[in-house]
Amino acid sequence: MTSNVICIVLGGGQGSRLSPLTASRSKPAVPIAGKYRLVDIPISNCLHSGITRIYVLTQFNSASLNKHIKNTYHFSSFSEAFVDILAAEQTPMSGGWYQGTADAVRQSLHHLAVHDFDYVLILSGDQLYQMDFEDMISKHIEAQADISIATIPVHANDVPGFGILKTDEQSIITKFVEKPKTNFEPLASEVSEEMQAQGRIYLASMGIYLFNRKLLFDLLQGNDHPDFGKEIIPQAIVDKKVYSYQYEGYWTDIGTIPSFFDANLGLTDDIPQFNLFDKNYIFTRARMLPPSKVSGTHLDKVIIADGCIVNASHIKRSVIGIRTRIGFETSIENCYVMGSDNYQTLEQIDESVANGTPIMGIGDRCKIKNAIIDKNTFIGNDVCINCGPPLANGDYGDYTVQDGIVVIKKRAVIPHGTVI
Structure with a gap:
């Protein structure tokens, strides 16, 4: 037919x-x-x-x-x-x-x-x-x-x-x-x-x-x-x-x-309205990525895609996209982290550390809530996003705010110690 x-x-x-x-x-x-x-x-x-x-x-x-x-x-x-x-x-x-x-x-x-x-x-x-x-x-x-x-x-x-x-x-x-x-x-x-x-x-x-x-x-x-x-x-x-x-x-x-x-975070529910695990699965690009590696992290209602390296303290009701790197003692709640299109080499990481600039992914000791992190972002250590009083809607350069949701733009660099 x-x-x-x-x-x-x-x-x-x-x-x-x-x-x-x-x-x-x-x-x-x-x-x-x-x-x-x-x-x-x-x-x-x-x-x-x-x-x-x-x-x-x-x-x-x-x-x-x-x-x-x-x-x-x-x-x-x-x-x-x-x-x-x-x-x-x-x-x-x-x-x-x-x-x-x-x-x-x-x-x-x-x-x-x-x-x-x-x-x-x-x-x-x-x-x-x-x-x-x-x-x-x-x-x-x-x-x-x-x-x-x-x-x-x-x-x-x-x-x-x-x-x-x-x-x-x-x-x-x-x-x-x-x-x-x-x-x-x-x-x-x-x-x-x-x-x-x-x-x-x-x-x-x-x-x-x-x-x-x-x-x-x-x-x-x-x-x-x-x-x-x-x-x-x-x-x-x-x-x-x-x-x-x-x-x-x-x-x-x-x-x-x-x-x-809301649609993305809804996927983390125990019985989501949109079922990713249905027999009618979603076709997408086949990537030859390694399995994700999680060390010392408490996970609660979390979806983690392929190729991630996660060392966070805890992640709650969040979607973690492909090739995401998350540093030590970092907490993430109610977030969609889209991940990255590529990995940095060890040489690139060492160079960034020596220069005091963020490496690709999310750094150590960060606190991030109610946010969308677009692809290929560089979020430094000790960054706090959406952890204080409600933020006013608007465009702030490397990020925007809409209805209490902070959106970190694609390829944005958020320096160490930044508070949003």
Whole structure:
């Protein structure tokens, strides 16, 4: 069934709400869970669902994402499977940047047209979830739908942040309202008893769309509307059969620093909502790294990726990314430490020690709480981060503060004894 499906993963815009993590990389390239990239989530969902022809559309800061895709997703020469990057490009038909989700797909139609397929699955590159797309496609065909939209039941408190869809008894969408602020009670839809018991009676669009091939080409070539959620979908509901595929599992949109922080620390729970240990594991780049080494450290609800050297006194409710080095007598609580892209040599370490400058990683006797430490940072000895009064939001050079979360920027050097 999924052999006649082609997938498009949207790389997103500038990702300003996720700054400074997106200062030098696109949102889909942001590291998650210590060893993956956000783009690995939709691609893994596709591969586990039997969808093996995937385009990733990129525009902003795409170099690291391109490198990750190239180094990760390899298929047999005798297979038609691929995961390819489509960057915004100048053509005789278009000479500008993508203006929105629909415009990005519109500018890529000539790449799709050379393939044989019946359905187009359109996904976002910055969401955390596990979904069986084969079931969604089956329900789409069974309903004889023109378009299917994945929806998730949400509580009334969440309604103002989503596009809300109203459905009839056959799960056909009859109305769409973008982020309604008031008087949205008539938009309640039929949901399962479990969702009703939780008060989740409104259906929010997840930004996951399944189109019949001909209809997608007709809709996009027939107008210049730039966005699916704001223009293409609301207009299609008027005279097309648009089906709601209800999803009741874990799903979160990684759009802000707080949501990104909470999603990562949530992975350390005893029974996390997003299960890294599920049979539908996440595909990512295979690295030939040594196992992690931990000496004298008390660990409580901690995820440690490959290749780490940890000598800390204690680490609590934190995610420690690949190649992280943590010094003696250091304590870390409620942190996401992304790790490093390489190891320093012993000669480099000796030179830094002789010069009194920090070495890559986290030094000795540090105290760090409620922080995101981006990759390749140099945090010196006796550094204290977020251990005092609440910090005001803002950009402070080597770090930013958002909602009480300190984000140490990529490649930042934090001198010995610094207090943040």
